[in-house]
Amino acid sequence: MHAILTNLAVPRYLLTKAAHRVGINAGALLSLRDDWPEPKLPEAPGWVRLRPELTGICGSDVGVAQAKSSLVLSAFYTARHQILGHEIVAVTDSGERVVVDPIVSCVHRGFPPCRSCQDGFPYVCERFDQPGVSGCHAPALGFDAALGGGWGEVLVAHESQLHPVGDLPSRRAVLAEPTSIALHAALQWKRRGDRAVVIGPGTIGLLVIAALRRLHPGLDITAVGPGTFIPPYAERAGADRTLPPGPEVVETLAGLHGGRVIRPRLTRVPLLEQGVDVVFDCVGLSSTIDLGLHLLRPSGMLVLVGGAGRQPVDWSLVWNRQLTVQGSVNFGPEPALDGRHTMAQAVEWLADPAYPVDGLVTHIHDLPEWRTALTTAAAGPRASAVKVALRPNPDLPLRT
Template identity: 85%
Template structure:
């Protein structure tokens, strides 16, 4: 089997962290055995049509992942790729929910799984019958991942898609992430800000617009590249990041600008109701806290990391900071699975995602694909994908 394999040995990881050269950790192999199904019922083989490149994949390749979270990702060898549209051995086209929780590992349900939150399972680091030492497919070579010609998934992880176009179907996993994030906000007010109109941010905007048609949505992102995408996704406007955001929002919505001493960013009194930060840098978190109204909500959708942030406004304005990860059964959807809803939206031609897949590469071009995904707008890229099985036709 051909696949791009990650070798997370400590010397390779430390050298990659020092040099940021992904070729030290990743390599294309042609001699791998296909993953073996676990000795349990319900496991099937899937051959990927397309697999997306996520920010977390770039983080792994460049050794920038959170060291704290490494406790949950203990496999030395990984086949990345958890945004997957593929075909089963029976010929059914599916998208894959990559989460591997207690029910898949053969364990009695932990408290999180029993409470309906399998996406934060408390046994993510225990392989069980699967042999998978990671929270999901795409982070352990045992079951495989989307950057290989074959992977193993449980039938409960598969969502049939019929003839849904491949460039829309490959967005099912990030669209589910985005919808899950958007559902954290139980609408209180009329104004939202989404920071970071990359793939996840654009899908968050589309989800907010679908859930709340009358909502005023401001996207915040650098440069001119993202603005047309944000507008098509449903944003009312796109603003460049920085202190000017506060002034502009005050002018638009009639808020007051308050200026602390010796700080660059002023405060927006009568601010926005919710901010979804899809970047997760100290600067974006800080900006979010400065534009939220008292009792507002900040949803951290961006990648995890260690950030020096002044949290004084969380206390002073009684803000709520909500983390979000993965997806699954949604209380806000009556227990319906996020991916079920996402597939339904993606099947609607009016859902504005047609232009998000900007690049498709074959496995031999994985280095170029990673570089393009990491560059984002600098490479005119939104969602970059790999095509592991060129013999499988892409559905248009």
């Protein structure tokens, strides 16, 4: 089959990492293959074959391609060969259109439930490094060629991972996985207050805004992001305003909401006394984490959404102002939704034409154009891109 294969052999990885460090896009890890074998169905009940209709390119995919993935998390991603792509709308062999929850937890690996799975948190399963009957050496589909991924013509998944979407338009359906990520993140905050900030309105940030607006119609939401491309998207998603990043955010929000600005000695970013109630950081750089901490009121919450990485941050405000720092990853059964699966809720929202996600898929490419697609996704707003998607099977019609 045709597939974009990632070869994570150590010399290739180090070469790619070094090349990106000096600004060279070597692309040494990925290649388009036309002879890669289709993944085999695991020898266990419930596994089905899928043909991807459309697959999104996620920030974590870009991180793999550029050798920027966390070395700590490599303990859970041990497959040498990957077929990336976990934001998938696909067609089963029986002709049903589905979106895919990519998480491969104990039930899929043939193990008795670990403590996390027993407690209803399969998205942080304690056996992500053990393939079991699934053969998957990763926490999710799209990170091991054994089960395939959305950047290939065929993959396999367990029927419990599939959520039917009927005639949902392809450009909306392909957003089911990132919408679920965003909803799971939004649900980490048990509302205490009326003011929220979302830093980094890329795809995930925009979908966090949309989720917050759907969950909390009266919430005041500020998006923080650079340039002139993103603000119209943020406002359509539900933001009340978009501000450029930097220390000036503190000054602007103080003027809007009546807070006080306090200036520490010898630091660039002032503090916002009487600050906002929650900050969702969808970037995860030291500068954005630092800004978020400076914006929060005492006992506020900082939710870290998306990819992980090592960042030097002065965490003293966490102690001094008794802040909560909450990580958010993946999704699954939601206690805040009475145990309903995040993706089931996401599909329901996406089926509502009023849910403001039209236009987020800005670019679609066939597999042979994968280099252009990846470069565009990595550039983001600089390439006028929000969500870039690949079309592995052009014979499958896109629904409109």
